[in-house]
Amino acid sequence: MFKQKSYESAETGNLYLVPTPIGNLEDMSIRCLTILKTATVIASEDTRNTQKLLNHFEITTPQISFHEHNYKERIPQLLERLRSGETIAQVSDAGMPSISDPGHELVVACIEENIKVIALPGPTAGITALIASGLLPQPFTFYGFLPRKKKEQLEVLETLKTALPTQIFYESPYRIAATVKHFQQVFGDERPAVICRELTKLHEEYLRGTLAELTEYLQEHSLKGECCLLVSGFTGELIEDQQELKLSTKEHVEELIAAGFTSKEAIKEVAKIRQLKKQEVYREYHIE
Numbered sequence: 406m407f408k409q410k411s412y413e414s415a416e417t418g419n420l421y422l423v424p425t426p427i428g429n430l431e432d433m434s435i436r437c438l439t440i441l442k443t444a445t446v447i448a449s450e451d452t453r454n455t456q457k458l459l460n461h462f463e464i465t466t467p468q469i470s471f472h473e474h475n476y477k478e479r480i481p482q483l484l485e486r487l488r489s490g491e492t493i494a495q496v497s498d499a500g501m502p503s504i505s506d507p508g509h510e511l512v513v514a515c516i517e518e519n520i521k522v523i524a525l526p527g528p529t530a531g532i533t534a535l536i537a538s539g540l541l542p543q544p545f546t547f548y549g550f551l552p553r554k555k556k557e558q559l560e561v562l563e564t565l566k567t568a569l570p571t572q573i574f575y576e577s578p579y580r581i582a583a584t585v586k587h588f589q590q591v592f593g594d595e596r597p598a599v600i601c602r603e604l605t606k607l608h609e610e611y612l613r614g615t616l617a618e619l620t621e622y623l624q625e626h627s628l629k630g631e632c633c634l635l636v637s638g639f640t641g642e643l644i645e646d647q648q649e650l651k652l653s654t655k656e657h658v659e660e661l662i663a664a665g666f667t668s669k670e671a672i673k674e675v676a677k678i679r680q681l682k683k684q685e686v687y688r689e690y691h692i693e
Contacts, residue, residue, distance in 0.1 A: 407519055417520050418445070418487040420495060422508060424527030427499045428605035430461060432528050438462055440525065445491035448483060450498045450507050471495065472507050480514050487520050501529045505549040505575055531573040534601040534633040539613060541638065544570040544665055551576070551584065558584065562591040567639045569664050574634040578602070581632050582623035588636060589616040597637040603630040640674045654679065654689040 411419075421440045426432040441447060441464050448471035449455040455468060471479050483493055495502050495511060502508030515522050531547050548565075551574060552558045565572060576584050581600065588598065594617035603609045608630070612619060616636075640661075652660065654675060661671035672690060676683045 407516070409521055411521055411523050415521060416490070417518075418489070418491040418493065419521045419523055420483075420487060420493050420511065420515050422502045422512070422522065422524040423447075423494045423496050424501045424525060424529065425455070425458060425496050425499055426605070427528045427530050427533070428603065428609075430458070432605060433458075433462065434525070434527055437525055437527055438464070440492075440494050441466055441496075443492065444494035446486070446493055448479070448493055448495040448511070450496065454498050455496055466494075471511070476507060476510050480511055483511060484514060484518055484520070487515065488518070499528075499530075501527065504529060504531070504547075528605070530575070530604050530631070530633055533604055534599070534611075534635060535571065535573060537611065538571075538599040538601065538635045540571045540597060540599060540635055541670070542571070544638075545573060546570040547573045549575050553580065555583070555587065558587055559591060562587060566592050569638045569640075569666075571638050572636045574636070576632045576634050578628040578630060578632055581628055581634065582620075584634065585616060585619050585623055588634075589620045592616055592636065599635045600628070601633045601635070602628055604633065606630070641678045654681070654686055655692065658686065658690045 421444065423437050423440055425437070441459070441462075444466055447455065447459075447466050447468045449468045450470075450472045452468045452470050459466065459468075469479070469483075471483070487493060495508055497503075497506035497508065500506065503512060512522050535542055535545060546568060551561055574584075585598070585600070588596070594615060596616045598614070598616050598619055600612040600619060601610070612622065614622070657675045657679070658668070658671045661674055662668055666674065668690070672683055672686045675681070676686045679686070
């Protein structure tokens with residue numbers, strides 16, 4: 406066991422995980438700028454991309470490349486610098502390091518060496534999209550990028566179709582139409598979903614609807630910019646005949662509450678599934 410006291414002095418340097426804007430440069434925090442200015446070196450996913458950010462804020466800290474193709478070579482070098490007392494700021498091209506971006510392997514290596522790892526709060530696309538999506542914000546599951554091949558993607562979706570949390574995915578604009586169609590195929594037509602693209606930028610856009618509606622829209626419209634796809638969790642909509650539920654209305658509500666819903670959310674969902682008025686479900690649930 407190792408207890409990290411992040412802000413006590415130590416013999417080694419610190420690794421700072423610094424989030425960068427996902428579109429709007431005004432989202433760069435003062436603290437993140439301070440760390441980038443005072444670090445010994447910045448480990449960047451793409452030094453050319455990060456240099457644009459540094460130039461904008463007049464930061465002259467040197468960079469070293471650190472990405473998925475060279476991390477095995479770089480980690481020993483960075484660890485040596487940290488052991489000698491240097492401060493390293495690690496950044497990805499946009500958003501949080503390690504979240505569908507490089508960084509995790511360096512974090513693990515530092516922890517194994519008892520080197521402090523300090524994460525700074527800041528922009529992350531998935532959570533930003535979630536809180537404005539209109540879907541239940543908790544519980545949620547962040548998946549990231551699905552497999553690209555259709556067969557593998559469908560296999561993953563089959564394992565996710567009855568998951569209760571809201572699910573967050575990242576997708577390329579070139580594959581989003583096919584991916585949403587695969588979701589419709591596995592999850593059904595009526596599952597609510599949201600596509601958010603160009604987050605924090607001038608052309609930020611949310612597309613809210615059912616999977617069937619989104620599939621139809623994407624057949625006629627192409628999208629630009631990286632996309633977040635958010636899909637509502639399973640609420641029992643695959644049950645076609647309520648007579649097969651073999652549960653009373655009260656038992657159905659209790660089952661959803663046990664799965665993580667609040668009583669209010671469970672009553673609403675049971676009313677939707679059984680095509681009843683919420684007041685009816687409320688009365689049934691509160692019968693002693």
